[in-house]
Amino acid sequence: MLQLVVGQLLNGIIVGTLYAIIALGVTLTFGITGIVNFALGAFMMLGAYVTWYLSDGAGVAYPIAVPLAVACIALLGLLVDQALFRFTRNNLINGLIVSIGLISVLVAVVLMIWTTTPQNMHYVLPGVFRVGGVIVPKMKAVVFVVLLLVILFTYGALTRTWAGRAAYAYAQKPEAAALMGVRTGVLQAGVAAYAAGLAGLGGGLYASLYSITPEIGSAYILKGVEAAILAGIGSIMGSFVGGIIIGVAEGVGSIFLPSAYNDAYGLVLLVLILLFKPAGLFANR
Amino acid sequence: MKHLLWIPLLAVPFVVHDNVVLTILVFTFIAGILAVSFNLVFGFTGQLSLFHAAAFGLSAYATYLSMIHLGISFWLGMIVGVLFVTLISVVIGAICFRFNLRELYFAIVTLAFSELIRLVILNWNSFTNGSLGINFTLTPTLWVPGRGVIPVTGTLMWYYLSLVAVALAVFGYSRIVHSWMGRCFASIRLNDELADTLGIDVFRYKLVSFVAGNIGAAIAGSLYSFYISYIDPNYFSLDQSLAIIAMALLGGREFVAAPIVGALVLTALPHVINVNAEARLLIYGLILILTILLMPRGIVGLLARQRRAA
Numbered sequence: 272m273l274q275l276v277v278g279q280l281l282n283g284i285i286v287g288t289l290y291a292i293i294a295l296g297v298t299l300t301f302g303i304t305g306i307v308n309f310a311l312g313a314f315m316m317l318g319a320y321v322t323w324y325l326s327d328g329a330g331v332a333y334p335i336a337v338p339l340a341v342a343c344i345a346l347l348g349l350l351v352d353q354a355l356f357r358f359t360r361n362n363l364i365n366g367l368i369v370s371i372g373l374i375s376v377l378v379a380v381v382l383m384i385w386t387t388t389p390q391n392m393h394y395v396l397p398g399v400f401r402v403g404g405v406i407v408p409k410m411k412a413v414v415f416v417v418l419l420l421v422i423l424f425t426y427g428a429l430t431r432t433w434a435g436r437a438a439y440a441y442a443q444k445p446e447a448a449a450l451m452g453v454r455t456g457v458l459q460a461g462v463a464a465y466a467a468g469l470a471g472l473g474g475g476l477y478a479s480l481y482s483i484t485p486e487i488g489s490a491y492i493l494k495g496v497e498a499a500i501l502a503g504i505g506s507i508m509g510s511f512v513g514g515i516i517i518g519v520a521e522g523v524g525s526i527f528l529p530s531a532y533n534d535a536y537g538l539v540l541l542v543l544i545l546l547f548k549p550a551g552l553f554a555n556r
Numbered sequence: 557m558k559h560l561l562w563i564p565l566l567a568v569p570f571v572v573h574d575n576v577v578l579t580i581l582v583f584t585f586i587a588g589i590l591a592v593s594f595n596l597v598f599g600f601t602g603q604l605s606l607f608h609a610a611a612f613g614l615s616a617y618a619t620y621l622s623m624i625h626l627g628i629s630f631w632l633g634m635i636v637g638v639l640f641v642t643l644i645s646v647v648i649g650a651i652c653f654r655f656n657l658r659e660l661y662f663a664i665v666t667l668a669f670s671e672l673i674r675l676v677i678l679n680w681n682s683f684t685n686g687s688l689g690i691n692f693t694l695t696p697t698l699w700v701p702g703r704g705v706i707p708v709t710g711t712l713m714w715y716y717l718s719l720v721a722v723a724l725a726v727f728g729y730s731r732i733v734h735s736w737m738g739r740c741f742a743s744i745r746l747n748d749e750l751a752d753t754l755g756i757d758v759f760r761y762k763l764v765s766f767v768a769g770n771i772g773a774a775i776a777g778s779l780y781s782f783y784i785s786y787i788d789p790n791y792f793s794l795d796q797s798l799a800i801i802a803m804a805l806l807g808g809r810e811f812v813a814a815p816i817v818g819a820l821v822l823t824a825l826p827h828v829i830n831v832n833a834e835a836r837l838l839i840y841g842l843i844l845i846l847t848i849l850l851m852p853r854g855i856v857g858l859l860a861r862q863r864r865a866a
Contacts, residue, residue, distance in 0.1 A: 355845060355849065358849055363659050363660050364604055364659065365848050365852075367604065367660070367663065368801060368805065368844055368848050369844070369848050369849070371798055371841075371844060372841040372843070372844030372845035372848070373841065373845060374841070375837045375838065375841025375844070376838055376841035376842060376845070377841075379835065379837040379838035379841065380838070382834040382837070383835075496664065500661075500664065529679070531675070531678070531679045532675060532679065534671065534675060535672055538671055538672050539672070541664070541665070542668050542669070545655070545657060545661055545664070546651065546655045549655070
């Protein structure tokens with residue numbers, strides 16, 4: 272029993288970091304452009320498909336395929352930001368609807384190219400780590416470490432570099448930031464592309480662990496938004512912790528309840544947080 | 557004057573005998589009820605509810621299941637569906653508005669509740685038959701002068717039934733919108749803090765709007781499920797909510813009946829240009845994006861402005 276609990280706990284933490292990478296993108300775009308981009312889930316799904324296609328279809332080695340996919344998705348994020356979201360800045364409802372429309376478009380395109388059949392990538396890194404009686408697949412550990420490093424890097428970049436502090440300043444007071452020499456248009460486009468790249472990375476790593484279907488985007492964006500709101504939208508490390516909380520709740524919960532209700536934990540947590548602590552668990556700004 | 561527009565619709569089956577056209581119109585009318593009622597909450601009160609598809613599906617299930625388990629007629633079943641949806645909407649609306657959830661947070665929490673309900677419907681196999689859904693042969697019955705009580709079958713009867721239903725919905729919602737309550741809704745949409753300062757009970761009117769909108773969805777759900785004789789958890793899907801939003805936006809948010817125009821376009825489109833499900837999804841998405849960016853007032857809004865300018 273203890274093994275089972277510890278195993279599910281670890282599993283939950285690893286899945287949780289995938290939620291966290293989406294939540295981070297949600298938080299960043301919301302802070303800088305004032306809209307919640309639900310299409311980040313679709314970007315993640317595309318990232319998974321592009322990685323799989325490059326790696327299994329075009330024969331590119333996986334460690335190269337992932338950065339290539341990230342670059343593609345970041346570019347796509349930049350394009351749709353300039354073509355669409357530029358016109359819905361700080362208009363939450365319009366931004367929401369445009370992003371919902373964009374999801375349909377991207378999912379439809381993927382369905383046309385690759386159909387609904389789930390795609391499975393080859394095993395990138397077979398083998399497991401055994402610690403006591405607990406088994407952790409090597410690839411899951413790698414995914415966790417990579418995502419954790421990227422989240423820490425993002426946190427560091429936001430707090431230690433000029434561009435990061437510009438972003439923080441902009442989130443606090445756009446006019447003041449502009450007067451201090453922050454080029455706001457460039458900043459917004461850059462953040463949109465970076466968030467899309469994060470989602471693409473999540474997708475690329477996801478591809479090495481699970482089956483890829485067009486529906487994964489909507490599942491992950493829902494968890495990502497839940498995690499971001501759970502933590503208090505705008506908090507970087509909060510979105511990491513929020514993702515882990517939802518992942519662990521699902522992992523440990525599946526021991527006691529049928530896994531059919533897995534999606535319910537995040538939803539229930541989300542409703543409770545919004546009702547009783549609407550600024551989020553880690554709201555400080 | 558505007559009411560005269562309904563009269564040609566009564567005559568359509570005498571002129572058009574094509575079953576496909578009439579079927580499209582039946583779907584348009586039922587979807588129209590759904591879109592018009594959604595627009596009360598979205599267009600007139602300014603709350604983006606993602607619970608509308610759930611109200612639609614809940615009522616479809618409640619109508620059928622109450623007919624089977626209680627042995628009642630369709631119309632009583634529909635009343636059960638409407639009452640059930642009213643009850644659930646009051647609870648969910650009260651939770652959301654008491655805790656003052658706005659904009660994104662309201663959308664997310666209503667989405668969370670509809671997802672939770674979908675999960676229950678999906679997994680309660682013994683009662684709802686899970687993801688397979690239920691095919692059934694029950695039909696509504698109507699008393700027709702000279703013919704007694706007869707089952708509603710065939711496109712022609714459904715045409716008039718759904719036409720009457722959508723006309724009643726437009727009538728009912730326009731009475732609400734053009735009443736004092738409608739002004740309260742508008743004040744909440746424009747600035748709910750100011751409305752509160754002016755002594756408008758924001759909580760109460762948001763709740764009334766949410767519940768009244770969901771009742772329309774409930775009626776549409778009962779009718780739709782019996783027209784296609786099939787219920788399944790897809791009634792609750794996000795795609796369904798998406799379609800409803802697209803209809804309201806495309807038709808126009810400012811007018812009570814305008815979403816029916818959106819419903820007509822989106823219902824007829826797949827038949828006019830013969831496309832598969834993927835292409836339809838693509839078109840929905842493009843319509844949403846392009847409407848928001850290029851035509852934020854919708855088709856009717858665009859026409860109304862041009863007429864005024866001329």
